[in-house]
Amino acid sequence: MLNDLRSIVQEVYAATDLSSVLEIIVRRVKSAMNTEVCSVYLRNETGAYTLMATDGLNREAVGRVTLAKNEGLVGLVAAREEPINLDDAESHPKYQYFAETGEERFSAFLGTPIIHQRQVMGVLVVQQAAKRRFDEGEEAFLITMSAQLAGVIAHAEATGTLRAMGSKSAVRFNGVPGASGVAIGECVVVSPVADLNAVPYATCDNIEEELAFFSRSLAAVREDVKRLGQSLENLLNKEERVLFDAYLGMLDDTSLAREVTEKISMGLAAPYAWSEVILDHVKTFSAMPDAYLRERASDVRDLGSRVLAYLQETTQKELVYPEKTILVGEDLTPSMLAEVPVGQLAGLVSVRGSSNSHIAILARSMGIPTIMGAVDLPFTKLNGREMVVDGYRGSVYIDPGEALLQSYQAILEEDLQLVAGLQSIKNLPCETSDHHRVALWVNTGLLADTMLSIERGAEGVGLYRTEVPFMLRDRFPSEEEQRLVYREQLEAFAPHPVTMRTLDVGGDKSLPYFPIEEENPFLGWRGIRVTLDHPEIFLGQVRAMLKASVGLDNLRIMLPMITNIAEVEIAQMLIHRAYDELLEEGYDVQMPPLGVMIEVPAAVYQAKELAARVDFISVGSNDLTQYLLAVDRNNPRVADLYHSLHPAVLRALRKIVKDAHSQGVPVSICGELAGEPAAALLLVAMGYDVLSMNATNLLKVKSVVRAVTLEQAETLLAEVMSLPDAESINRCLEAAFRHAGLNRMLRPDLGDDANI
Template sequence: MHSPLASLITLVETIARTQDPEAMMDTIVERLCDLMHAEVCSLYLCNPEQDTLILAATRGLSREAVGKVSLNLNEGLVGHIAASLSTLNIADAPSDDRFVYIPETHEQSYHRFMGVPLIHLRKLVGVLVVQGTLNQQFNDDEEAFLITVASQLAGTLHHLQRSGSWMSQPTLSSYERYKGVKGSSGIGTGRLWVIDPHMTLDQVEAGINSDAIAETADFHQAIEWVAEELEAGSGRLGNHLPGDLHALFGVYQMMLNSPELKQGVEEKIKQGDSAPWALCQVIREMAHLFEQSNDPYLKARSEDITNIGQRILNQLLQHDRQVTEAPDEALILCGELISITDLAEFPLKRIHGIVCTAGSSLSHTAIVANALGIPAVMAVEDLKPAKFRGKRVIVDGNRGECIVTPPDALLNEYKRMIAEEQRFIAGLDKLKSLPAETLDGFRVELLTNTGLLADATPGLERGAEGVGLYRSEIPFMIHDSFPTEEEQLRIYQKVLAAYAPKPVSMRSLDIGGDKQLPYFEMSEENPYLGWRGIRFTLDNTQLLITQIRAMLRANIANGNLKLLVPMVSRVDEMMTFRQHVEKAVDDLNKLGYPAQLPSIGMMVEVPSAMLLIPKLAPYIDFVSVGSNDLTQYLLAVDRNNPRVSALFDHLHPAVMLALEYIQKECENLNLPLSVCGEMASDPVAVLVMIALGYQSIS
């Protein structure tokens, strides 16, 4: 073979440009035949149930066999490769005992045979085979090349294989099932109503302006139109939103009028950029600050910024969606991200579900859907909404999936489940104001996590007993400079007052490493093990003191503040932090502010903190286990890395042993203990934690 690496790159690039699944598979077998000078190349894919291999594409065998030939795992040479997950290279296939002749393929004239498994993240995707008429093995270079090709193609073919869209046998079910992320629990059915802008931010191309003053005026006009749109949406939907969740419209208005957005776009227009291109760049920069965060809550805030930018773009280009009267029936709203203002355009009684191709369980789409009782599935892979416009859809928020064009029998079964679930929810409403207690009398405190005041409403409406984690980073991340003590004070006062007298654990600034500030540049090779959390704030004492003073002053009228310190790994960190708090209390009292020393706790996220609990006990009043980071550090797994995210398991035995150790240490030291993070939202994990003796879950 000539230049195998260059050939591989060319092959992968060619496939990447191929959008149609059938064309993609045909391209693979055609190009491999040419590159390897083989008479036959065939691609077998596992059916979604992983129990058979189906001939998906071929060059050299009969085309009529495609989609019809099926082999069990361990049946024939192809099945042997799938079962053993190993390469097979033999000179004369028909003489091998494992060979199974399939008349439909017309492969009797071929002798040499080489096949390799396609494996993605430890799961079998299929088998790639080349054959020829010569009675000799493929050489070592050819074998190495095919193995390399298989390793590169497995990921590309994985999503296609899992979706089942390549399967066209008449015997297969006509409906399609798409997996996503649980956004809001519940089940809904209805017709798919697609919400899509005419142009997205990603489609904006670089451009220059011919009149900076006119383009700046157009930009400000677009801002005003979006503001009016938000105001109208607030009026339509506001009466249906519980409590202060209505404040989300205010959050959007705040983003819309932020100096970072307005001044950033104006400056780029002055430099010669067109208004759409200037807007696109600024929105990307603002969203990027949140996207790079390892905190899933903060990462999800990038979606809000992008959503606002998209709305401004639509107005700027006068590409508003065409107004089409929605049918008077149950609808499933579908799009990349459905915003709160999108929801406001429809009567709530018609919205029976939400499907988003992007986002996460912490997106405001999911938060609002949860508050309104609308089932929602986020980050649905491979779904092309336009393809199923107007089709019947089932949204299963309990499983995190949606089913398109379900048969009547399946639809009727889901309708029965909906009725059953409604009866169950009605029963739960009677319990939400009662204490969370097991049948044998074990009392559990249920808290909520938040970073914006409005986000905690669903939890409070359902009986949350306070805030277990308030993320204080957002005011720092959306400013173009460090916020002043007075600015922070106003925010913290609103948060504490909203929950008083229920306790609110405010985490000190957890910035650095993966959470970047636009005005404080940091560059590290390994940010997860770098300058972040308490390490950053102790090194920037002025910022820490300012934040502590603002929180202490906000607590004067409320008395429900608890301070929480992130990323503790050393005893001297907590000792110094406590000294700063005590001094701030003294200083404020001397100035006439009757501040009091609040409870001070630490987050156990780093394994060293777990082992140092007895040494840290004199400086803390409570402990909160940050289950996300503790699991990540214990298992050395980056949960945001798709290659290893499947290994992130908060029920791993090592995590269980760590939680047991922490609980016993805190019990012996009489330290109140809670757990926050994704683990606290997993019903199975919650049962395990209760069994371990945990009495507070956030």
């Protein structure tokens, strides 16, 4: 059965639509299990299960027979979320007969639930006339097939295939809230160059010009491959040289070019037409039974990417950004955001990532409503479509109707009024109503952050992400280029302190000119580990920071991803070396305060020892939560397990502040947790001296802190610390905010799905 399973999966992968997938499943499973019936029931909009495909029952019953959850044996499988294996189905009390199916002839019944991300999507059933129980191997096979089918069905449901996507009703997709707020605008799809899976759907205005353009691109790639083959001729053996001949053969294949030409003649743009044809060929090769031919799929994909790079050289420059742009892509980057003209970026939707991905953090700092991890979004076909981004619930709506638009427009206006109403407190101190003072600083990385932070009354910078200027270039910035960027930040906030984190790359932050390829990047070469291994990078950056601070003296330097004392001592030695060098060169520099970030469990348990060696401690709650809970914060599959208010996280946060204060060292927190109004109250009660957050949340947090006494915050903390899980803690906080009349600071009243 293992060979059957592999073959079925390959055939399913090569199918072009859901209907074909279901037909393949019922036909092939019936054959593989040597049974008489195989059927698929799928959940519909009402939560009932409809017969959608069958091989063995009457075909006329497809689309007509529907069972509610817990109705009949199919409904029972869905309700129990586990297989049901019966030798005589008719004798079971839940058995329900449908005359139109003709199933009265069959006694044996085996049904398995089709489950995707804890949701039952449908039921896969096999039946047989003979009275017998299906054996363990058969049951295991059907369970495996159900698991394979789950992802395909979930995608079809999300893309509207199961709900007649061609209708005028809005189609909703779910992701993870990345940055709160609502955006209404027009979708612009962006993708990395030469990514075959991410080419936006596009048409051409002049078919003849597009055909000529396609022909020129093929010819250019043909010449490139010839030159490359000739230059490597003496370095490759005969078998390896065959690959270049194979590439040329594919480029000369008239059938391949003809397929693309036909699609262009129908009005498709060359890049999209080429990607569709190549991906079809990749599917075909991948589904072949012969292992050698299956391996050729990677060759076809590689050649396809080479040609696509040529095709996209001109089309990439033709992106037009509407006044209200919603940027959509598989994996958005800071440079993609930077391409949108100032004031025109309304929202972001990323297929990959989670709420604590780097791009989501940047979006929050810029106040841009964002959805992450929208894994089922058919993003390549959304260019130019109207879209609503609900950053509160993590929902995306395509082609919204008038009622939906009015509902979200009201929320958008309410958000604007709330922000405008908070302006009156921007110059007031952040203190509780009984005068316990807390400093509110900001996290920045872009110039837009700086201007917004000053407007909102920030008292300093708790985290300046120095990697952003590195990420926006195609090479390492020089010492002088860095100095100019850092000087701009220091001058903007002077005399308030600016905490500059040394270069923090690795994990989910990569530099295109300094790639780090690792099996497990979050446990690999990142943060201080990279810069200590490259002291030339570290020293150049520190020198640029120190020179930028001349005459201002508001610089603080912070070290990321510290896991042991030795890293701090080596970094201190290098910083003193840079300081001494600049003194010798005649610069009037001051030694800035030095601090470390606590982001990993090892640092939590050495907080006291670390505090004894530095001037300040800062907690990076995003990574600390990730490492404490063993949850990849970029993985949308486990996004619901990432709880920054998990009891373990709260206990670690309280321990850090207690240990640091025992050494007389101030403690700040610069993770996203500090910008959540409910969490901010808990941090104030714990004793954190500084809360550093994105500028968009600063006034909300200040408003909440000013509305309570320290005693009330401490009472709330004591109650929360006794609770067993994050869900209970969130409910407790929401109840407390409702009681205090502060619930609008968390999110607007969004109603239910029926209203929005």
